Amino acid sequence: MDDLDTIRFGGGCHWCTEAVFMALKGVVKVEQGFIAPLENMGNFSEAVIVHYSPEIIDLKDLVAIHLDTHRSTNNHSMRNKYRSAIYYFKKNDKPVLLKIMSELQQDFNAPLITDILSFGTFKSSEEQFQNYYFSDIDKPFCKTHIAPKIKLLKEKYVQHVSTRVT
Template identity: 75%
Template structure:
């Protein structure tokens, strides 16, 4: 039986989100771009599609990492561009994601604003932005915004971190 599944995550800059998930064992591919939910197919925001091996990393771990690596409890002026969301591809995943979110809420003092959406459409970002972080980790944007997230991954989620960031 196929153990590779996919899920979409949005919340912050897709350069950051892409780097976080590329740094994990069990993630086989990350597609960087823009996702629109099924109920509003024209409402795209920055996001990634993560293809992962469920035998190596659980969906719950991916969701926990997502919530910890962006502002999952705060609205801000850029929420249209950076919607805090999780996008499911199979209807059965909706209930699983809702249960995971309910369980993980216990780890946060304030309510999570991250919404669960049925996947609608995807537009890839420009090729020159793919693998943004790992192509040059010393860029000022990378050092300021992405490296701290990778550092936190190494500390809090060490068992999931790939050799690519060791």
């Protein structure tokens, strides 16, 4: 198997974020739960850990997809629960992520509010919520909130969409 890299994303609901990344080629595993940054280990928000093959999908594409599939320019009232963030593990990842964010900013009309934070700790969601979308895509929440994100993937990132998503 290819060597895998790992990136962690927080944005909208982790059910939505999990589905987005599970729908991509090159993503081997998505862990859904709550992440707290190293700077504030008690401040958890919904997030995912994405294990991917950089030979199939690169980090810049993952970041672009993340920014496009949640409100990455909107500092709304639920930001404590749904922190817009990219969490890095290795210190030398931060400048890489800052450069990617700077390059992607041109694709947005408003400033990106997504934080780049050092990863602190992770708590997994309850098993009943894992694989939320793909376990029953006809649930009302899935149709209302997740299906539009999957549609966006099929339209804007079709080259990265897995055959799992038809």
